[in-house]
Amino acid sequence: MPAPALGRIRIVLVETSLAANIGAAARAMLTMGLTRLALVRPKHFPHADATALAAGATHVLERARVVDTLDEALEGSVLSVAMTARSRKFAGRVLPLRDAAARAVAATVGGDVAFVFGTEMSGLSNEQLLRCTHAATIAANPEYGSLNLAAAVQVATWELRMAAVGGDVPEARRFATATHDEIEALYAHALATLRTLGFYDPERPRRLMTRLRRLFSRSGLEHEEVNILRGVLARIDDVCAREPR
């Protein structure tokens, strides 16, 4: 059940040179649940390289809009983010990607939004950048900011997905949790065994049980684990019973 916000986000690739990058970008989009791709004057499209790199995301390519101008790609959008690899005087304030993603997702209540990526070699022109309502950048390593186009789309769409649906992980079905009384019985058993072993002296307890309780409560014991630990304790008890000190 995709979040409605994700259905209102367009990814716009402007004058992409390599068809492979279009395919890899489509794959990156779909991994984050985005399917609306617009291509402004792509050099080669459709193309076998695009299809090959799209892996299972070919339907994103098949539904892609190919247009002649950035204005057509942005038609009807209420917010558009020009992605730029560098700060630009003419862009005014360049937003950090995470901020831009949050604003874009918030704006989807009013209509479509677009994230716009320029060419592999030189990005967007200043003229293209100024047709967008915002500019944003991926704050990469300043000494090597060389993300390829699909990698930039991957990071941007990841942030859009995080802003739209969050990063919660469905909890795997856990093994049955131990109950309070099972755990207390375990501690009582452990205490007795440690005493028999001569490791625990009630006269000088040295906070041993406190440490053990802390350790096991951090891990959250399961029913089966309590059984295993009690089995170990019982085995120690047997050995101690056979070899009286």
Next chain:
Amino acid sequence: MPAPALGRIRIVLVETSLAANIGAAARAMLTMGLTRLALVRPKHFPHADATALAAGATHVLERARVVDTLDEALEGSVLSVAMTARSRKFAGRVLPLRDAAARAVAATVGGDVAFVFGTEMSGLSNEQLLRCTHAATIAANPEYGSLNLAAAVQVATWELRMAAVGGDVPEARRFATATHDEIEALYAHALATLRTLGFYDPERPRRLMTRLRRLFSRSGLEHEEVNILRGVLARIDDVCAREPR
């Protein structure tokens, strides 16, 4: 000036099949300022495909440690995160990537940390996953979670960089901001011109100036922009003066 935390993060790739993926992962790492790569039993390495895909990040490949076991790759680490594409019963709680990145960066004060990625086809085995202190996942599209290896490394290293140094964008040198008195003079001029145009009636002001003030204060006027707007107003004044109503 890289953040010290980034220098303490190892990326570990286990039994990678395609050398190209190792190269693309190295490039992804370096874009986020990470340089410490460990390869556990790579199928083909070194390899021309790795070098080609690494682009300018070949020194990350050259300095990569190639080891026989995951334990060697994790030696000396104080925290290790197994990346998994699915929730797993044996992993216990699988953390969202953003949480895992925050914990890992926090742990760098105590020593090295590692992010561990399995094979392209099947990820990490349960046995490998259990040798790590934590497990984490990229919460992707549940219907198409197919990030390729380098894309997963790109997203994970992006989150690590964000956790370590944040996503602040260095502000581009802005044009000079307009002063309060320049802006007030502009509004006064605009008011006079709009009156001359018959667009503004002091008897029925309709909150016109309030709306204009709101619009311009949102954009934060620059000195030069005030000059341009006053030039436009002066031109209108000229025309109005020539064509008396």
